Amino acid sequence: MCGIVAYVGPKDAAPILLEGLARLEYRGYDSAGVAVVNRGLKMRKVKGRVADLAAAVPSRFKGGLGIGHTRWATHGVPSDVNAHPHLDGAERIAVVHNGIIENADELRAKLTADGATFISETDSEVIAHLVARTVKDTDTLEEAVRTALKRIVGTYGIAVLDAERPGEVVVARNGSPIVLGIGEKEMFAASDVAALVRYTRQVVHLEDGELAVLRADGFHTFTMDARETAKETLTVDWDAGHYDTGGYEHYLLKEISEQPETVARTLRGRLDERFHIAHLGGLNLTPHETRAFRRVKIIGCGSAYYSGQIGAQLIEELARIPADAEPASEFRYRNPVVEHDTLYVAISQSGETYDTLAAVQELKRKGGRVLGIVNTVGSAIAREVDGGVYLHAGPEVSVASTKAFTSTAVAFALLALHFGRVHDLSPADGRRICDGLRKLPGQLAEILALEPEIAALARKYAGHPSMMFVGRVRGYPVAREGAQKLKEISYVHAEAYPASELKHGPLALIGPDMPTVAIVPDDELLDKNLTTLGEIRARGGQVLMIGHRAAEAKLADDCLVIPKNETELDPILLTIPLQLLAYHAAVTLERDVDKPRNLAKSVTVE
Numbered sequence: 036m037c038g039i040v041a042y043v044g045p046k047d048a049a050p051i052l053l054e055g056l057a058r059l060e061y062r063g064y065d066s067a068g069v070a071v072v073n074r075g076l077k078m079r080k081v082k083g084r085v086a087d088l089a090a091a092v093p094s095r096f097k098g099g100l101g102i103g104h105t106r107w108a109t110h111g112v113p114s115d116v117n118a119h120p121h122l123d124g125a126e127r128i129a130v131v132h133n134g135i136i137e138n139a140d141e142l143r144a145k146l147t148a149d150g151a152t153f154i155s156e157t158d159s160e161v162i163a164h165l166v167a168r169t170v171k172d173t174d175t176l177e178e179a180v181r182t183a184l185k186r187i188v189g190t191y192g193i194a195v196l197d198a199e200r201p202g203e204v205v206v207a208r209n210g211s212p213i214v215l216g217i218g219e220k221e222m223f224a225a226s227d228v229a230a231l232v233r234y235t236r237q238v239v240h241l242e243d244g245e246l247a248v249l250r251a252d253g254f255h256t257f258t259m260d261a262r263e264t265a266k267e268t269l270t271v272d273w274d275a276g277h278y279d280t281g282g283y284e285h286y287l288l289k290e291i292s293e294q295p296e297t298v299a300r301t302l303r304g305r306l307d308e309r310f311h312i313a314h315l316g317g318l319n320l321t322p323h324e325t326r327a328f329r330r331v332k333i334i335g336c337g338s339a340y341y342s343g344q345i346g347a348q349l350i351e352e353l354a355r356i357p358a359d360a361e362p363a364s365e366f367r368y369r370n371p372v373v374e375h376d377t378l379y380v381a382i383s384q385s386g387e388t389y390d391t392l393a394a395v396q397e398l399k400r401k402g403g404r405v406l407g408i409v410n411t412v413g414s415a416i417a418r419e420v421d422g423g424v425y426l427h428a429g430p431e432v433s434v435a436s437t438k439a440f441t442s443t444a445v446a447f448a449l450l451a452l453h454f455g456r457v458h459d460l461s462p463a464d465g466r467r468i469c470d471g472l473r474k475l476p477g478q479l480a481e482i483l484a485l486e487p488e489i490a491a492l493a494r495k496y497a498g499h500p501s502m503m504f505v506g507r508v509r510g511y512p513v514a515r516e517g518a519q520k521l522k523e524i525s526y527v528h529a530e531a532y533p534a535s536e537l538k539h540g541p542l543a544l545i546g547p548d549m550p551t552v553a554i555v556p557d558d559e560l561l562d563k564n565l566t567t568l569g570e571i572r573a574r575g576g577q578v579l580m581i582g583h584r585a586a587e588a589k590l591a592d593d594c595l596v597i598p599k600n601e602t603e604l605d606p607i608l609l610t611i612p613l614q615l616l617a618y619h620a621a622v623t624l625e626r627d628v629d630k631p632r633n634l635a636k637s638v639t640v641e
């Protein structure tokens with residue numbers, strides 16, 4: 036989704052902006068642009084890739100102040116004209132904007148009546164005209180920006196520059212992230228730390244309703260009513276190397292392959308040998324408060340939601356607390372009943388997903404206690420929640436989530452163990468789960484070693500127009516995530532159903548054109564799952580079975596046997612072959628694996 040980079044300092048801004056924009060490519064975009072100030076404004080914008088923009092920027096594009104943007108079209112088609120930055124008529128003010136301005140039509144009509152000429156179809160262009168309107172009569176650029184923003188209804192992260200004030204950039208945030216980067220006699224800003232880590236690891240996150248003025252020698256932050264705010268500087272522990280493909284053909288394969296290490300990081304220091312409990316220092320819950328919750332409600336979007344379904348199952352099984360997961364995007368719109376004896380858990384890799392953030396804010400407004408399971412330290416959701424668990428999985432660049440999904444499921448196992456051991460989970464069961472968790476990294480490596488076999492299966496099945504994924508109880512969220520991965524990156528239509536529901540409708544779809552991936556763990560539901568396989572094959576459907584026992588392989592057309600862990604933890608491992616299956620299907624079909632069409636990594640708009 037849209038990305039912002041800004042620079043002010045002694046160096047030429049353009050190469051820094053282009054490098055920053057390249058680091059934001061993973062978020063998904065369709066056009067890009069940069070503007071710099073050097074005796075007037077210079078700007079280049081193109082529909083296409085950052086590399087196309089770099090080619091369009093001439094070598095004499097000098098200037099130590101600049102802003103850049105990658106756009107993901109919302110208002111108006113992807114085009115050179117609709118790309119950001121946007122300028123006012125006099126070409127004095129340049130603006131880049133993430134978010135959506137809800138009253139753009141109304142403002143556009145008023146500004147047009149006042150003589151402004153609009154050249155793009157975007158909502159963002161109104162900001163440039165609004166700022167230009169007041170900048171002549173105000174002492175400072177921030178005052179002009181503040182006056183403009185007061186007229187705007189909607190969400191924004193913006194960076195603004197004024198050709199007549201070549202020493203400063205103003206940035207502001209309301210619902211769309213902005214992070215400042217502090218350098219040596221230079222300042223940066225971006226919508227994502229990924230754009231900054233090559234230059235600095237000292238960052239400051241803006242809050243909603245805050246505005247900052249950046250000059251080469253430092254920054255000041257203000258509220259919308261001009262009160263200066265005090266900010267904490269954080270050190271980011273991810274460096275530029277985390278954003279490389281590390282010799283892999285795609286980020287997705289790199290991130291799948293990293294999972295033994297990323298899961299080990301999620302577990303590190305959190306398992307207690309002596310009492311068989313989990314140490315989760317960031318929950319901010321006393322044992323008394325933990326015992327008082329009667330229910331757990333989990334929210335997240337996309338893969339985060341499916342990992343939440345695995346989490347709900349783990350909490351019910353290990354802690355015997357009723358738990359369920361719901362898409363945050365639905366939850367926030369249905370005026371949910373917020374109960375004080377329910378613990379709410381919000382999941383987000385990026386910590387920025389707008390629907391999840393809005394749901395958290397609604398819960399907080401109504402007095403709900405909210406934990407976060409988040410990967411990005413210091414992100415908006417991490418700052419909004421009452422406590423939580425960081426994944427420590429490192430940056431996830433590929434649009435389709437893999438290692439964050441797995442680490443989230445592991446974080447839920449820790450949370451369920453923690454809740455279970457203050458309820459009635461026995462020390463023996465606590466030990467069993469701790470031992471199982473410790474085994475995960477080694478077993479993940481064993482599954483990754485099956486990649487050649489999985490790649491061959493992907494090549495066999497990728498040509499089908501549609502695939503069914505089925506699983507029962509613990510296997511159902513695994514099936515949903517498997518179907519999600521396949522459709523996201525290979526564009527093969529995939530449906531996920533509880534295996535038990537097949538005969539109540541979708542069995543009508545089964546036939547030679549619709550193979551089924553069946554999640555068949557060795558648990559108390561094994562026989563029921565095997566019966567389902569029989570039903571599918573009796574209708575001419577092919578079955579690829581993912582499970583633990585080779586003995587039943589003859590009941591399927593293909594069978595992939597993976598290591599078994601404790602039954603409650605098996606869903607974590609069962610997901611891994613499905614990630615590889617989707618990856619190799621996408622490669623076989625020559626898809627843009629890391630940047631699938633129409634999708635964005637962080638969906639920061641409604």
Ligand code: G6P
Pocket residue numbers: 336337338339382383384385386387388391434435436634635636637638
């Ligand atoms: C987008 C991505 C998904 C991701 C979801 C939630 O839709 O394409 O891969 O699962 O957002 O993202 P989050 O950062 O909140 O986990």
